[in-house]
Amino acid sequence: EIVLTQSPGTLSLSPGERATLSCKASQSVSRRWFAWYQQKPGQPPRLLIHDVSTRATGIPDRFSGSGSGTDFTLTISRLEPEDFAMYFCHQYGSSLPWTFGQGTKVEIK
Amino acid sequence: QITLKESGPTLVKPTQTLTLTCTFSGFSLSTSGVGVGWIRQPPGKALEWLALIYWNDDKSYSPSLKSRLTITKDTSKNQVVLIMTNLVPVDTGTYYCAHLPGYCSGGSCYRGAFDVWGQGTMVTVSS
Numbered sequence: 001e002i003v004l005t006q007s008p009g010t011l012s013l014s015p016g017e018r019a020t021l022s023c024k025a026s027q028s029v030s031r032r033w034f035a036w037y038q039q040k041p042g043q044p045p046r047l048l049i050h051d052v053s054t055r056a057t058g059i060p061d062r063f064s065g066s067g068s069g070t071d072f073t074l075t076i077s078r079l080e081p082e083d084f085a086m087y088f089c090h091q092y093g094s095s096l097p098w099t100f101g102q103g104t105k106v107e108i109k
Numbered sequence: 110q111i112t113l114k115e116s117g118p119t120l121v122k123p124t125q126t127l128t129l130t131c132t133f134s135g136f137s138l139s140t141s142g143v144g145v146g147w148i149r150q151p152p153g154k155a156l157e158w159l160a161l162i163y164w165n166d167d168k169s170y171s172p173s174l175k176s177r178l179t180i181t182k183d184t185s186k187n188q189v190v191l192i193m194t195n196l197v198p199v200d201t202g203t204y205y206c207a208h209l210p211g212y213c214s215g216g217s218c219y220r221g222a223f224d225v226w227g228q229g230t231m232v233t234v235s236s
Contacts, residue, residue, distance in 0.1 A: 001172075035222035037156075044205055044226035045156065056224060088156055092222055097171040100148075100156040 002027050004089050004101035012109040019076040021104045023089035028069045030093035036065055036074045037088045039103075045088060049074065076106075084108050111135035113145075113206050113227035120233050121196050127232060131189040131206030138164055138184050142211030142218050145189040147180065150229075151202040161209065162189060196234045203229040 003026040013019055021036075032052045037045035047056040049065035052072065062077040076083055089101040117129040129147070136143060146161040160180040161169045170178050179192040189206060207223035 033220075033222075044207075044229055045223075046226075047222055047224045050222040050224070090156075090222065092220070096169055097173070098158040098161075100158065102155045 001097055002029065002091055002093070002095065002099050004091060004099055006087075006089055006101035006104045008104060009102075010105045010107060012107050013079055014109045015079050015081055017079050019074075019079055019083070019106055021074040021076075021087055021089075021106075023067075023072045023074070023101050025070040025072070025091060027095075029072075029091045030095065032068075033091060033093040034065075034067070034072055035090045035092065036063075037090060038083075039086045039088065048087075079106070111208050111225045113208060113225060115204060115206050115227045115230040117204070117230055117232065119231060120235065122236050123197055123234055125196055127191075127193045127196055127200070129191045129193075129204055129206075129230065129232075131191070131227060133187050133189070133206075133208065136208060138162075138182050138187070138189070140164055141213040142220065144209035144211060144220065145182070146207050146209055146223055147189075147191045147204060148207060148223070148226075149200075149202045149204045151199070154202075159193075159204075160191060163209075163211075198234045200234045201232065203231050205229045 005024045007022045034052045036049040039045045053065045064075045066073050087104050092098045113133040144163040147159040150156050162180045177194045182189045206227050208225040211220040
């Protein structure tokens, strides 16, 4: 099983600041089957990034994904008030099970 | 517009069987490459992938839960059903179904990530 470890657990920032979220995989993720989700309380996850760096439909360009192999990053260039939420990374590669990280909470400082 | 909605019991006793239905619209599970998955989330915790069924009836299960899970589809009703047996309290959580986009071309298939999720249904396992 590929274990995804996200860091930090909590990120305290102010609106307008840059957020950098990390996700490290215990094994190399096959091809580019890696995604990021945003989740707010009481809501389902919302797909932000798939295939490592492709923004999902309707996602603003302040969100960007990068990485390869075992190290992946989600960057939010300038935090908007609606960006304060929980973020999960996810690998959906060729080896089962598909797994999610434990989450990074981005909170208002 | 793709939508999915989960339905099923909110309270289940330990050792009982849980049957969840995902009713969807805006896509067909007979379209090459497409799939529907189930993911759950205990209160305040991370997401856990459970199972996936593809347009061609191929199925995948979480290895740790495989013996307890069955996923099926009814293409004519636009529904996917997940059955989980022998429930225990740690199975408590919100259960989501989600659309998996994909396409096949020239003998190869591409899949995306879960792009549209249902609102989820909360299931509590308690006596």
